[in-house]
Amino acid sequence: MAYSNLHTYWSPAFLGANGFILLNLLGALLLGMLVGYERTFRGRAAGMRTYGLVCMTSAGLTVLVGLPGYWYGGHSSVTGGDPTRVIQGVVTGIGFLGAGVIMKDGFHISGLTTAASIWTSAAIGIMLGAGFYAAAILLALVCTISMEWVRSLERWLPNHPILTVTVLFKQGFVPKEETLCELVRGHGYTVALDSLCISHKDGQPEWHFNAVGTSSRQGVSSTQLAGDLSSLEGVTSFSVAPNKG
Numbered sequence: 001m002a003y004s005n006l007h008t009y010w011s012p013a014f015l016g017a018n019g020f021i022l023l024n025l026l027g028a029l030l031l032g033m034l035v036g037y038e039r040t041f042r043g044r045a046a047g048m049r050t051y052g053l054v055c056m057t058s059a060g061l062t063v064l065v066g067l068p069g070y071w072y073g074g075h076s077s078v079t080g081g082d083p084t085r086v087i088q089g090v091v092t093g094i095g096f097l098g099a100g101v102i103m104k105d106g107f108h109i110s111g112l113t114t115a116a117s118i119w120t121s122a123a124i125g126i127m128l129g130a131g132f133y134a135a136a137i138l139l140a141l142v143c144t145i146s147m148e149w150v151r152s153l154e155r156w157l158p159n160h161p162i163l164t165v166t167v168l169f170k171q172g173f174v175p176k177e178e179t180l181c182e183l184v185r186g187h188g189y190t191v192a193l194d195s196l197c198i199s200h201k202d203g204q205p206e207w208h209f210n211a212v213g214t215s216s217r218q219g220v221s222s223t224q225l226a227g228d229l230s231s232l233e234g235v236t237s238f239s240v241a242p243n244k245g
Contacts, residue, residue: 009073017070021063027133028052028059028125031140035121038147039114046101046114054097054118055125058090062129087126094122117147161213163189163222165229166239171203173234183232184211187225204236 032055033048040047065086098115120143127136165184169175181191189211197208211225222240229238 014070014073017067021060021067024059024063024128025056027136028128029056031055031124031128031136032121034140035117035124035143035147038144039117044114046118051118051121054094055121055128058094058122058125059129060125061086061090062126064129066130083130090122090126091119094119113147117143161242162192163211163213163225164239164241165207165209165211165225167207167229167232167235168201168237169205169207169234170236173205175205175207175234180207180232183228184225187228188214189225190214 029052032052035055036046036048036051039051062083065083098118101114101118102111120139124136124140124143127139167175167180184191192210192212195208195210199206199208222242226238226240229235229240
């Protein structure tokens with residue numbers, strides 16, 4: 001491109017297109033930060049910055065493919081792009097990012113809500129970049145409200161709390177399943193036998209299982225269960241954690 005054509009980069013139409021893109025980017029950044037604030041408030045690793053960047057980048061790529069006439073100062077030979085291919089690429093990339101925040105420790109899985117909300121943040125950016133401003137704002141508000149209020153609704157509705165329990169026994173000790181099940185039942189839980197996994201580390205039996213509360217008003221506290229596990233015969237170490245995403 002000749003240097004004499006560089007003035008087209010400062011034409012009113014080209015500057016207007018840049019201003020339009022900038023407004024979309026700023027709006028996407030704000031909406032992404034709105035969704036990410038709930039994660040920041042909850043102390044999650046992915047917070048306002050991550051969500052803002054995901055939403056803003058998704059919006060930028062989507063709005064860019066819709067303005068091929070302004071590419072390279074209006075001197076591009078590209079006549080049009082396929083927005084669906086850009087959206088497909090964004091969704092694929094977000095899939096890798098979402099998988100990175102999901103952590104699995106034994107039967108305990110965390111990060112599912114964060115991964116799902118990051119995916120939603122990308123969808124907000126895509127909708128904003130495609131010009132569906134009201135829908136993008138509504139989705140951001142619904143996502144933020146649902147992550148906060150649905151948590152309270154889950155606690156209010158009848159449910160069965162689940163604990164992930166790992167017990168390591170002394171070397172050569174033979175634990176009895178009935179003894180462990182009776183201990184768990186005494187605290188308002190039942191052992192989910194289909195989750196029971198038994199392994200050995202250096203000759204030490206290690207048991208992993210999920211303890212399911214018999215009702216929403218029983219077994220909600222794990223402190224007493226942990227105290228009795230520590231005094232159980234043959235136990236050298238253990239861990240008790242709520243199983244939630």
